[in-house]
Amino acid sequence: MNINLFTPPEGRSSPSPLPTAAGAVECPKCSGDVVPLVTPTGWQNCPFCRRRLQIRRWAALRQSTSAATAATDQATCFFHPDKAFQACCQRCGRFVCALCDLQLGAEHVCPTCFERGRTDSGLDGRKSEWRHRDVLYDSIAVTLGWSWFILWPVIAVALPAAIFLHVKYRKAPRSYLIPRSGWRFWVAYAGFAWLPLTIATLILLPRWLAGRH
């Protein structure tokens, strides 16, 4: 008697899978194994819960993470003296084992350099592989420039803050991992200027026109 809800009862036929699409993928709804199929629409149904799925699967290129024990005359890992050397950190030169070898693209680094790189990723465009976050100073300036009038005395602080952000971080937008130009800083200044200019125009323009007449 089959009491496993996730395995089809014997006798149910299923489409034959592609020879090249070996392996199965877990269904996100029922966690059953779904073998990727090639269909005219690209969609297929989970054989267990009938959820519509579109799947792309690639063979796993698994890196060996079992560090070998070092022999007596063999180079060893800096962090694990009993594990055999596998790679050399391209930042600090330390020997690392399979457990400590971290690959960023084609670069091998040790855990210490990895953490230091993440901390110091900063604005250096050469360290784009390490960057995991960017602060959008230009967007902060835009917000300051266009929201100060909600509480107008805030302009005494908002305008200097926007100028400070522009001066200090004027090159930052170009060095974001997804670069962008610095036009937002100038849009912020427009936000500071439009209301005073509008008020001045509404007050002074009628007087000027009246004076002409």
Add this chain to the structure above:
Amino acid sequence: MSGGTKWYLSEDCLLAAKRVMYTVEYRRFYLRDLESIVVWPNAMWLLRPILSVLLFALLGLLLWPLWGAEAGLIFGSLSLLWAGWELALGPTARTRVRTTGATVDLAIVARTRRAGRVLAKIDAAVRAARGETEQPAPAVPAAQPALSPKEAAAPIGDLP
């Protein structure tokens, strides 16, 4: 508060840029590490047109005493247009990306109707990337030419 996630495809990785307030957080999925991407329709997507119809209907009812029948006509038309637009766009999509190190649920596509195109693009990039590291296999040509730096930074389709 959250500006959504934009995806970028380069020669060696899939980059997710998630906007949270005034920061952008990046997450890379190296093409060599990708194992599978599964896309499925969001079961709750029909709530979007239904809620929009209900919302506009409520507004029409509230403004009926003030505007009369015109309120019902305006908001009824708006609700039908919005619902029709949502139905035309199709179901929203959810995505699960599995790599050798992690499994994450991040929306690669907004709507299921674009899933095939986007997945095909990623598939071609993965095969091209792996073709450089795998054993020489003359029967497996690259699916598309290598991306130029400008193309590499281009977003994938019209993702959110």
